[in-house]
Amino acid sequence: MTVRYTKDHEYVRIEGDVAVIGISDYAQGQLGDVVFVELPDIGKGVTRGKEAAVVESVKAASEVYAPVSGEVVEVNSELEGAPGLVNEDAEGKGWFLKVKVADPAELGDLMDAHAYKSYLDTLA
Template sequence: MTTVRYTKDHEYVRVEGDVAVVGISDYAQGQLGDVVFVELPDVGKSVEKGKEAAVVESVKAASEVYAPVSGEVVEVNAELEGAPGLVNEAAEGKGWFIKLRLSDPAELDALMDAHAYKAFLDTL
């Protein structure tokens, strides 16, 4: 079973086995507008929960993407280099940013599930 969790900064983490797929939510890509550039970390880099993991630039603004959980980058979405618009087309699908090997799976417990995230969005 796939578990998806969200942060109040609109990042998501989708756990697939022992790997966490990280990106920005569909709501976030909608707020950004057309994504024109994505800067991803190097494979092997350790990221810390709440710290910058990537950068996304749109026609409107540049924004940091914060790691929703801590872990080691095991893969980056190289497709975004040539096609950053994938973030707009499928933010929570083909537009993922990085895959992490979780260093503390318990960190997931502090994140919102899809129902709680939707309720959070309703307050914005």
């Protein structure tokens, strides 16, 4: 399973030709308690670098940017009733959406786990 990260703290977990997208554990820690998640409609197209979802915490509201372009094929409807899943398991049960990847080459621009950890070290 390949996981890639953006500098905006989104992750992409590749499952076949589908990208599972959410925010990193680091991001949920920075946000604090997540109280609301706004997800896109299934069938909507998302564009890399553009807003794909919104996450609100007790501290702030933040856009979640699409790390890759494609069509939304599934959303995590559990987050509507239990947005705290993002805090409990950001990179697992707290995923936001699944996208059928339009251009797999876009994944090449993202960081692997090691590079992302090194990037986080520069933020400390």
